[in-house]
Amino acid sequence: MNTVFFSFIAILSLFIFFNLGKVKASQKQRNRNDRVQWGKRPWQGQKANNVSEQRDGTKIIDVTPEDVENKSEKE
Amino acid sequence: MSRHAALDTFGRSGNPVFGEKFSQRGDFAGSQAMSLDGAVNKTGILLALCFGGAFIGWSNPGLMWMGLILGFIAAMYTSFVPRNAHIGAPAYALLEGIALGGISMMFESQYPGIVIQAIGLTFGILASLLFAYKSGLILPTQNFRLMLFSATAGIALLYLVSIIMSFFGSGIGFIHSNGLFGIGFSLFVVGIAALNLVLDFDFIEQGAEMGLPKYMEWYGAFALMVTLVWLYLEILRLLAKLQSRR
Numbered sequence: 001m002n003t004v005f006f007s008f009i010a011i012l013s014l015f016i017f018f019n020l021g022k023v024k025a026s027q028k029q030r031n032r033n034d035r036v037q038w039g040k041r042p043w044q045g046q047k048a049n050n051v052s053e054q055r056d057g058t059k060i061i062d063v064t065p066e067d068v069e070n071k072s073e074k075e
Numbered sequence: 076m077s078r079h080a081a082l083d084t085f086g087r088s089g090n091p092v093f094g095e096k097f098s099q100r101g102d103f104a105g106s107q108a109m110s111l112d113g114a115v116n117k118t119g120i121l122l123a124l125c126f127g128g129a130f131i132g133w134s135n136p137g138l139m140w141m142g143l144i145l146g147f148i149a150a151m152y153t154s155f156v157p158r159n160a161h162i163g164a165p166a167y168a169l170l171e172g173i174a175l176g177g178i179s180m181m182f183e184s185q186y187p188g189i190v191i192q193a194i195g196l197t198f199g200i201l202a203s204l205l206f207a208y209k210s211g212l213i214l215p216t217q218n219f220r221l222m223l224f225s226a227t228a229g230i231a232l233l234y235l236v237s238i239i240m241s242f243f244g245s246g247i248g249f250i251h252s253n254g255l256f257g258i259g260f261s262l263f264v265v266g267i268a269a270l271n272l273v274l275d276f277d278f279i280e281q282g283a284e285m286g287l288p289k290y291m292e293w294y295g296a297f298a299l300m301v302t303l304v305w306l307y308l309e310i311l312r313l314l315a316k317l318q319s320r321r
Contacts, residue, residue, distance in 0.1 A: 002188050006195030013195075013202035014122075020205055021115035025280050028211030036215050036277050042224035044217070 108286035109295070114279045117296035121168040125300065128172020129179065139177030146170035153297050160293035167297060171304050182311055186318045193311040197303060200269050208276045215277050223274060226267045253316040261313040268306040275299045 024030070037044070132138055146167055153163030179190045207213045237247045249256045279295040 003191050006191045009195040010191075010198045013198035016202040017198070017205055018115060018119060020202070020209055021118070022112050023209060024111065025209045025276075026211040029208065029214065029280075030284070032214065034214075034216045035281070036220050036274065037217055038278060038281055040217070042217075042221045 107289055109279075109282045109289060109291045111279065111283045113289065113292040114283065114295045117164070117292050118299050121164060121296050121300045124165055124168040125172035125175065125304075128169040128174075129176035130172075132173035132176020132178075133180045134176075136177040136180050138173050140174075142170045142173030142175075142177065146174055150301060153294070157294040158290055160290055160297055164293045164297035164300070168300055171300075175304065175307070178308070179311070182315055186315055189311065189314050189318060192314055193307055196310050196314075197307045200306065201272060201303065204269060204272050205276060208273050208280075213273050215273050220274060223267065223270055227271065230264055230267060253319045258313065258316050261309060261316055265306065265309045265313055268302060268309050271302045272299070272306070275302055 128142070132142060149163050149167040149170055153160050153167055156163065179193075182193075183190045204213070208215075233247065233250065237250055240246050249260060251257065275295070275298045278298060282291050282295055
């Protein structure tokens with residue numbers, strides 16, 4: 001009984017994986033600003049990675065035009 | 076064995092190759108670009124090879140150590156030379172399958188029925204987390220990745236210290252004990268291994284979106300396989316601890 005139950009779970013799960021795996025993730029998953037940044041190291045945080053400090057102490061914030069527009073809309 | 080798998084995962088998670096390859100986005104299009112279909116199909120091929128290897132390992136448990144050592148070499152090679160993942164990943168799956176077959180046979184002889192339970196739970200977790208990821212129930216962020224990286228590195232370090240201590244006839248007792256603390260530790264490790272699957276899904280999803288080169292399908296499938304192998308072994312250990320209390 002145990003074997004049948006767990007075999008059924010394994011086969012059903014594999015069926016789900018091979019079908020669901022080929023479907024794109026939801027809009028909620030894809031359209032957000034805080035996604036994992038695979039081009040960066042794990043320890044390079046979400047907020048700090050677009051701020052770079054110059055030798056004279058000034059900070060340069062690297063943002064996209066969309067970010068600027070969103071900010072000005074809020075204000 | 077689980078120590079080796081944990082180290083594999085640790086190596087993969089901190090792999091600088093991820094960064095380099097993601098900078099190539101947009102260079103590839105159409106049939107030359109990575110796709111979700113391709114990555115899932117290649118995971119299927121790796122799973123089939125792993126099951127084939129497990130059949131060999133189950134029949135010849137003496138091959139277990141060979142599978143472990145060569146599998147580790149194949150994993151390191153694939154991690155650092157992703158361009159050849161189409162060779163390294165199948166080799167890893169087959170060799171790791173041989174090792175898993177031997178290990179599973181040993182566990183099964185001690186606790187009958189444990190292997191099918193571990194397989195069912197491993198694939199059950201895979202499907203559940205894939206659904207949670209695709210539907211947006213789990214939203215991995217850079218901080219989530221950092222948390223998992225730290226936890227995985229911590230586990231790898233603990234296993235490494237345990238291995239070194241075992242050379243001197245000592246060890247970290249609670250890792251292997253079947254007491255409440257030992258079971259709690261195993262549950263924690265299973266949780267961390269399971270959450271690593273979410274990062275693998277995200278890697279494949281984003282890789283397909285950005286149109287990474289085709290060979291990254293093999294690399295994504297390889298990453299998923301490493302995590303699955305680790306998860307399976309940790310579930311096997313957890314179930315063995317639980318059954319040994321009876």
